[in-house]
Amino acid sequence: MYRSEKALCGLVGRTYRRRQTAPFAREHSAGNNASGVPVMRHIPHWINGKAIAPGDHTIEVRDPATDTCVARVGIADSATVQQAVTAARNAASAWADLTLSKRAQVLFRFRDLLLASREELATLITQEHGKTIDDAAGEVLRAVDSVELATGGPALARGGTSLGTGPGIDTKSVMHPLGVCVGVTPFNFPVMMGLMMLSVSLAAGNTFIWKPSEQAPGAAIKIAELFAEAGLPDGVLNVVHGQQEAVNELIDHPATQAISFVGSSAVAQAIYARAAAAGKRVQAFGGAKNHLVVMPDADLDLVADHLAAAAFGAAGQRCMAISVAVVVGSDQEPLLEKIGKRARETNLNAGTVPGADLGPVVSRAAQARIRGIVAAAIDDGARAVVDRSHEKVDGAENGYFVGPTVLADVPVASAAYREEIFGPVLTVLRVDTLDDALELIREHPYGNGASIFTQNGAAANKFEREASAGMVGVNVAIPVPVAAYAVQGWKSSAFGDTGLNNASWSFYTRPKYVTSRWDAPAGSDFGFRPN
Numbered sequence: 353m354y355r356s357e358k359a360l361c362g363l364v365g366r367t368y369r370r371r372q373t374a375p376f377a378r379e380h381s382a383g384n385n386a387s388g389v390p391v392m393r394h395i396p397h398w399i400n401g402k403a404i405a406p407g408d409h410t411i412e413v414r415d416p417a418t419d420t421c422v423a424r425v426g427i428a429d430s431a432t433v434q435q436a437v438t439a440a441r442n443a444a445s446a447w448a449d450l451t452l453s454k455r456a457q458v459l460f461r462f463r464d465l466l467l468a469s470r471e472e473l474a475t476l477i478t479q480e481h482g483k484t485i486d487d488a489a490g491e492v493l494r495a496v497d498s499v500e501l502a503t504g505g506p507a508l509a510r511g512g513t514s515l516g517t518g519p520g521i522d523t524k525s526v527m528h529p530l531g532v533c534v535g536v537t538p539f540n541f542p543v544m545m546g547l548m549m550l551s552v553s554l555a556a557g558n559t560f561i562w563k564p565s566e567q568a569p570g571a572a573i574k575i576a577e578l579f580a581e582a583g584l585p586d587g588v589l590n591v592v593h594g595q596q597e598a599v600n601e602l603i604d605h606p607a608t609q610a611i612s613f614v615g616s617s618a619v620a621q622a623i624y625a626r627a628a629a630a631g632k633r634v635q636a637f638g639g640a641k642n643h644l645v646v647m648p649d650a651d652l653d654l655v656a657d658h659l660a661a662a663a664f665g666a667a668g669q670r671c672m673a674i675s676v677a678v679v680v681g682s683d684q685e686p687l688l689e690k691i692g693k694r695a696r697e698t699n700l701n702a703g704t705v706p707g708a709d710l711g712p713v714v715s716r717a718a719q720a721r722i723r724g725i726v727a728a729a730i731d732d733g734a735r736a737v738v739d740r741s742h743e744k745v746d747g748a749e750n751g752y753f754v755g756p757t758v759l760a761d762v763p764v765a766s767a768a769y770r771e772e773i774f775g776p777v778l779t780v781l782r783v784d785t786l787d788d789a790l791e792l793i794r795e796h797p798y799g800n801g802a803s804i805f806t807q808n809g810a811a812a813n814k815f816e817r818e819a820s821a822g823m824v825g826v827n828v829a830i831p832v833p834v835a836a837y838a839v840q841g842w843k844s845s846a847f848g849d850t851g852l853n854n855a856s857w858s859f860y861t862r863p864k865y866v867t868s869r870w871d872a873p874a875g876s877d878f879g880f881r882p883n
Contacts, residue, residue: 401586443587529557799842
């Protein structure tokens with residue numbers, strides 16, 4: 353594992369204890385029986401403070417490293433969705449009426465439980481998603497950052513007051529919760545994305561219905577259990593598993609007020625259109641094609657280390673993964689040599705194997721799609737600097753593995769450049785100037801993130817100002833800011849209102865403006881007069 357990947361995960365030299373889980377948690381968590389055979393888990397819904405049996409309609413959850421079924425998850429029917437909405441609606445008034453500090457106390461207790469359960473959650477994530485245990489544990493830490501932001505609700509969820517806005521008149525703003533909110537989260541961050549949404553939503557006084565990805569659903573139920581243990585009242589957080597039909601019903605239900613979504617751009621745009629047409633507040637985050645610009649003065653060893661981690665970590669299944677490196681100058685070969693070496697040395701293996709740098713992709717369909725895009729790019733004239741896309745892993749031959757792949761001379765009209773591959777595939781382009789690199793970023797339909805590596809302050813400043821992306825890095829490959837700032841894309845990477853984390857305070861509340869006067873003189877004044 354390269355040094356930048358270690359820094360990203362924040363795992364070096366740290367150990368964590370496993371907390372004792374409740375009987376229900378043990379029953380529905382990953383594990384083996386006395387004979388060492390994996391236990392089949394049945395993942396329930398979570399409604400009104402308790403687990404609800406999944407019912408007759410279930411689908412498989414498969415371990416991407418072995419292609420074995422490790423769980424079955426229920427698919428909610430209309431009655432189950434209605435039950436979750438009713439529970440959230442019935443709990444809304446009492447939760448909103450609690451003081452900000454009492455809501456924050458629940459979040460403080462949950463934060464401690466989340467940290468204590470980090471190892472168990474990481475195991476669940478790895479079994480269902482495939483990412484390495486270290487990477488999964490790092491995801492939980494980033495989720496803790498969002499929870500800690502939400503504990504600041506008493507200081508952050510506040511309006512303001514202006515005295516003397518008119519003769520004897522004062523004006524103030526106050527923030528009200530929306531009511532029942534919905535979050536639809538992707539498979540690639542089954543803990544972090546959900547907690548980016550629901551932490552601030554709960555702190556602001558809303559109730560929440562979480563629809564996690566059916567490909568990695570187990571962690572959401574564990575999160576719900578921890579919130580119950582932390583003292584969250586029944587009905588404030590509900591988890592419903594399902595597919596498109598469940599999402600549409602949640603959007604269309606008259607009791608739901610806001611929809612948050614993270615996934616592909618096509619689905620994000622569809623959800624945005626449907627929710628907006630229903631009069632809902634909506635934020636829908638889609639795909640990405642993040643560029644990293646390498647200036648001639650950059651330290652190429654440093655760049656290659658960070659680029660390897662950013663392009664290949666989590667098998668490239670991050671919305672902020674670097675998938676395009678843009679070399680500014682006359683010669684891209686020195687960087688290709690260095691990144692090629694790292695791509696060959698990167699350890700591809702099951703996420704549970706010590707020393708693995710990346711695990712499999714999430715599904716057989718994803719594996720086939722990635723391989724197809726790589727093959728098509730090579731057929732169109734791209735040069736395969738490293739092609740490990742068909743590599744198999746000893747002892748896990750049935751797994752959905754795609755090894756690190758580096759392509760050069762990729763046509764900008766090809767799918768390998770235009771589309772989000774969502775796999776460990778890096779395309780490398782060369783341009784003459786920084787302006788040319790900025791134009792590449794500007795004309796690409798996605799605008800999630802962009803980074804530059806340079807020792808030149810003027811070049812960095814120009815890039816900061818002109819890069820067409822919502823999150824920009826300078827000598828940082830994955831520029832996702834801490835929770836005190838927002839996660840926000842541009843262009844086809846985001847549809848609707850505001851960003852996640854700190855920007856969520858405005859999304860999950862509605863302002864009210866109060867103008868008051870207590871010394872008004874008697875008599876009527878029919879004129880509309882300035883203050």
